[in-house]
Amino acid sequence: MEQKKKELLVLEDILGSNKKIAGEIKKKLEKHGILAVNLLSAPGSGKTSLLEKIGLKLKDNYRLGVIEGDIETERDADRIRKIGLPAWQITTHGACHLEARMLAKIFDQIPADLNFLFIENVGNLVCPASFDLGEGLRSVLLSVPEGDDKPKKYPEAFLTSQVLVLTKCDLLPYLPFDTDRVIKEALEINPHLKVFKTSATTGEGLDELCAFLEEELKQRLSQHA
Amino acid sequence: MHELSLVADLFTIIEQQANLAGAKKVTKVVVSVGELSGVVPELFRSAFLSYKKRTIADKARLQLKMVKIKFKCRSCGQEITARNIRDESFSYVCPACGSKDMELVAGRDLYLEKLEIEI
Numbered sequence: 001m002e003q004k005k006k007e008l009l010v011l012e013d014i015l016g017s018n019k020k021i022a023g024e025i026k027k028k029l030e031k032h033g034i035l036a037v038n039l040l041s042a043p044g045s046g047k048t049s050l051l052e053k054i055g056l057k058l059k060d061n062y063r064l065g066v067i068e069g070d071i072e073t074e075r076d077a078d079r080i081r082k083i084g085l086p087a088w089q090i091t092t093h094g095a096c097h098l099e100a101r102m103l104a105k106i107f108d109q110i111p112a113d114l115n116f117l118f119i120e121n122v123g124n125l126v127c128p129a130s131f132d133l134g135e136g137l138r139s140v141l142l143s144v145p146e147g148d149d150k151p152k153k154y155p156e157a158f159l160t161s162q163v164l165v166l167t168k169c170d171l172l173p174y175l176p177f178d179t180d181r182v183i184k185e186a187l188e189i190n191p192h193l194k195v196f197k198t199s200a201t202t203g204e205g206l207d208e209l210c211a212f213l214e215e216e217l218k219q220r221l222s223q224h225a
Numbered sequence: 226m227h228e229l230s231l232v233a234d235l236f237t238i239i240e241q242q243a244n245l246a247g248a249k250k251v252t253k254v255v256v257s258v259g260e261l262s263g264v265v266p267e268l269f270r271s272a273f274l275s276y277k278k279r280t281i282a283d284k285a286r287l288q289l290k291m292v293k294i295k296f297k298c299r300s301c302g303q304e305i306t307a308r309n310i311r312d313e314s315f316s317y318v319c320p321a322c323g324s325k326d327m328e329l330v331a332g333r334d335l336y337l338e339k340l341e342i343e344i
Contacts, residue, residue, distance in 0.1 A: 005252065008340040010242055014235050014256070015335060097227050127227035130263035130335075156263050159329065188317045191325035 018131055021100035025107065025134030029117070030224050034110075035217045036117040038133050040157050041141035043123030046167040048076045049200040050141065051118055055085050057210050062115040062217075067106070069098040069122045076120060086111070097127035100134060115217060129156040137216060139163035144171045148178045151186040158189045163196070165209065170199040228264060231335065232272040236280060238337050243281050246342055251282035253341035259292045259332040260307070266291070285341075294332035300324035307332075 013019065029036050039047045048068075055064055066087045068076040077089035088109060090102050098121050110117065119135060121128040140161040142150055145168060151158045158164065164186050166179065183195055194212065198205035235256065243251050254273075258264050266289050273287045294307040298319035305320060305327075318325055 003249070003343045006246070006248075006342050006344055008242060008246055008248075008342055010238070010337045010339055012238050012242075013334065013336045014231055014238065017234055017237065095227070095230065099230065126263060130227060130231075156261050156333075159261065187325070191317075191327075 015130065015132075018100045021104050022132040022134040025100060025103055026136075027134075028107070029134060029136065030220075032112045032114070033221050033224065034112075034114045034117050035137065035213070035220055036119060036133070036135040037137045037139055037213070038119045038121060038128075038135035039139050039141060040121050040125065040128050040161065041123065041143070041167075042125045042146060045123070045141045045143040045146065046200055047120045047123070047141055048079055050165065050167060050198065050206075051120060052079060052083055053200045053203070053206055054210055054213070055080065055083055055118075057206060058116065058213070059083075059085060062214075063111070063113055064116045064118070065110060065114045067098075067103065067110075067117065067119045069102075069120055071095070071122060092122060095122070096124045097122050097131050098133060099131050103133055116213065125150070125154045125157050129154075129160050136220060137162050137213075139165055141165045141167050142182065143168040144175055144177045148182045151182060151189055155189050158186050158193065161190070162192065162194060163212075164193045166195070166197045168199060168201075169197045169204055170202045228268040228272045229276070231264065232269065232276045235273075235337060236276055236282070239282055239340065240280065242337075242340060243342060246344065248281065248340075248342035248344055250343040251285045251340050252343060253286045253288065254282060255288045255290065255338045255340070257290045257292055257334065257336050257338045259334045260294050261329070261332040262335040264335055290338065292331055292334065295330050296327040297330045298322060298324050299326040299328055304330070 041047055064085050066080045068089045071092055074089045077087040080087035088106050138161040140157045186193055196205050196209045277283050297304045301322040303319055303321040
């Protein structure tokens, strides 16, 4: 029998299945009034240290939870549990990013009465930017030792975030890091970025960051009330 | 290196579409790749080659159509396109009116555009 060739127009989003699950997670989070914050950065930028410090500041007045994404080990979740917060570890066993379906698998374990759910993505400034997790806020961290040329080299992470947290700012006197250049280039990519200069060691900027998160939560609660 | 998981999702769509159309074979797969989609074309291609074995698309050719980054100014409507993602001279500021309120209108998406099938 003769083979017939045919062209089939599809136009289907390859990330569609992730986006669909992310949309379902987002709906649940909004229903329960939980503000989920997805933290993106290169490995070693200080995501866990930042969470430890802001966790201690927020935990007396809010109910917090942390999802830890790592390729292997429970180490980060253990650090968060040590400061008295519930933490759920997702080990991706090789995958370089979290996907919405990984979150969906553990979502039943997340208490519905949380105020903040922090999601620490796998350390990687590239791949996690492509995967929506249903978060309410996306935050990109950039540490001073990484260098001030990163925003234009990794535009997707900066373009898709609403918050930029510069970390390890206590090292500024020792390293050739031009804060103004970073902020200027990041804002050229995404003029809506809210920028915070922080240090988990000295505590610089953490009160401002917490105040911003509290205000975001308040605004969202009034919007969905 | 998230290309393998994207290719796995791509094959879910390929198999669904091929089954719906009653295809015996998929001979060509055309994917549109935004330059800001976070996909490295070479890695996507090698992931496709290893994944396609023992699927309905085992003999299929992969065509990647790169889509350039394009912004539209919300203030004056001017559209600007980057030469490529590594275009250092590219600014996210509107060259016509200086506004920073730019909306990304192309370059982020990754989608299966079309299939060539044998029926």
